[in-house]
Amino acid sequence: MTYTLEQVGAIAAFAGTFFGQLFRRPFEGRELIRQMDETGSKSLLLVLITGCSIGIVLSMQSRGTLARFGAEAVLPNMLALSVVKEIGPVITSLVLAGRLGAGIAAELGSMRVTEQIDALEVAALQPFKYLVVTRVLACVVMFPLLTIACDVVALLGGYAESLLSSDLDYRLFVDQAFSSLRLSDVLFSTAKTSVFGFLVSIVGCYSGYYVRGGTREVGQAAMRAVVIGSLLVLVADVLMVRLSLILFGG
Amino acid sequence: MSVPEAEIIVKDLHKAFGDRKILRGVSVYAERGSTVAVMGGSGTGKSVLLKHLVGLIEPDAGEIWVQGKRVDQLNRSDLNELRLRIGYLFQGGALFDSMTVEENLDFVLRRHSKLSRRERIEQIHEAIAWVNLPHAAEQYPAEMSGGQKKRIALARAIILRPDILLCDEPTTGLDPASVRTVSDLIMRLRAERGITTIAITHDLLCAEIIADHGIFLSRGRVLAEGTLDELRSSEHPELQAFFG
Numbered sequence: 001m002t003y004t005l006e007q008v009g010a011i012a013a014f015a016g017t018f019f020g021q022l023f024r025r026p027f028e029g030r031e032l033i034r035q036m037d038e039t040g041s042k043s044l045l046l047v048l049i050t051g052c053s054i055g056i057v058l059s060m061q062s063r064g065t066l067a068r069f070g071a072e073a074v075l076p077n078m079l080a081l082s083v084v085k086e087i088g089p090v091i092t093s094l095v096l097a098g099r100l101g102a103g104i105a106a107e108l109g110s111m112r113v114t115e116q117i118d119a120l121e122v123a124a125l126q127p128f129k130y131l132v133v134t135r136v137l138a139c140v141v142m143f144p145l146l147t148i149a150c151d152v153v154a155l156l157g158g159y160a161e162s163l164l165s166s167d168l169d170y171r172l173f174v175d176q177a178f179s180s181l182r183l184s185d186v187l188f189s190t191a192k193t194s195v196f197g198f199l200v201s202i203v204g205c206y207s208g209y210y211v212r213g214g215t216r217e218v219g220q221a222a223m224r225a226v227v228i229g230s231l232l233v234l235v236a237d238v239l240m241v242r243l244s245l246i247l248f249g250g
Numbered sequence: 251m252s253v254p255e256a257e258i259i260v261k262d263l264h265k266a267f268g269d270r271k272i273l274r275g276v277s278v279y280a281e282r283g284s285t286v287a288v289m290g291g292s293g294t295g296k297s298v299l300l301k302h303l304v305g306l307i308e309p310d311a312g313e314i315w316v317q318g319k320r321v322d323q324l325n326r327s328d329l330n331e332l333r334l335r336i337g338y339l340f341q342g343g344a345l346f347d348s349m350t351v352e353e354n355l356d357f358v359l360r361r362h363s364k365l366s367r368r369e370r371i372e373q374i375h376e377a378i379a380w381v382n383l384p385h386a387a388e389q390y391p392a393e394m395s396g397g398q399k400k401r402i403a404l405a406r407a408i409i410l411r412p413d414i415l416l417c418d419e420p421t422t423g424l425d426p427a428s429v430r431t432v433s434d435l436i437m438r439l440r441a442e443r444g445i446t447t448i449a450i451t452h453d454l455l456c457a458e459i460i461a462d463h464g465i466f467l468s469r470g471r472v473l474a475e476g477t478l479d480e481l482r483s484s485e486h487p488e489l490q491a492f493f494g
Contacts, residue, residue, distance in 0.1 A: 030429060036434060110347075111346075114342055115341070116344050119338070121304075123334075123338075124331075124333045124334055124362070125357075125358070125361060156409075206297075
């Protein structure tokens, strides 16, 4: 219990350092763009496949159940609401927590044990700013964009499945899907993934940045980053959904 | 005759990690332009001593002076300013794996100089030619041998023309020919630029080539110091075992 509290405190202090460094020069724009590319374009295929799979499976599973209640017609509404409001943001963030959380922790951990972070430090190159601030900002920006990509592909997957099963007209599908969505739902659900991106990346950076030892410890840091990052996404989601209910109602 | 100026002074340095006492009152003195070899077996606190000199580790007690500045009391900005006058050659080279040799050197130069891109590239090519690897610019560290990595790391350490060079095991794991090449480069730095060097090593060949003063550490204390001949002729069993 003491160890857990110590870790929570240390991660909070690490996040505090991030905010302290965020608006200080130099701004490392070139590295930020490189990290956005690493985070975004290299995760895109994974996110698209995940989204497509979610859409198809959700459509297949729900059709039978809705048909039993004579409510098959509301399938597009149900699909859009569940994908955009909850499944898209959370599944995208969990998939990215696996890929990016582990990747960031392993990369920074390797840099630590091979003294590359010390080399940055002794060359007066501000490693925290260069390595941590850029990675966290990249995740904060790219998580929502990847979530939008996941949502769109999930809806397309759902439509494709509906088309094969019931020859549903695409205009009807689109009309129905978007009639039940409010702008606030879309904006809030997408924006909350910035918070998930922040949590996943700050935990990944923290796990890797302070690794001591060798390759075994780097592996453990990567695993810890995925586990803690994923748990934080789920806990933060509960809080964010509660907040959205307070702000925007059901 | 000019009075020798101390470039580096370490006074009664103590450091422990948890219950493990690593340094127990180490004192080191390096004159400007001299080369000091810090020797000793594994785990005697040699690397920890070196990291104190650039503020990577804070001491529990004692004083560290570099170029008249007390390192352990400098604020972040003054420490960074001092670090620009110190080159550090890490044990494994610590080259950034995601960058080519040219990018590794440019990364440091771009941030700490006002040179144009063309001038920087010229300086980088001059530096890698100086370490006898003129065609390595486009290579990644993973494509190079241990000796080549060390030489490129040395080129990166001196790219900002520092006054002081700190070397952590500059020749560990290298074949005798590479040991001689790297050691000769360190000697040339002293001859051509008057750089003050502190080198951590347990490689006798390297120490013999580069050092004009040796310090032998044992269990976190200075066991003996003097010229290499003086250390070699000591009758202390640990020194006799070390020098064979």
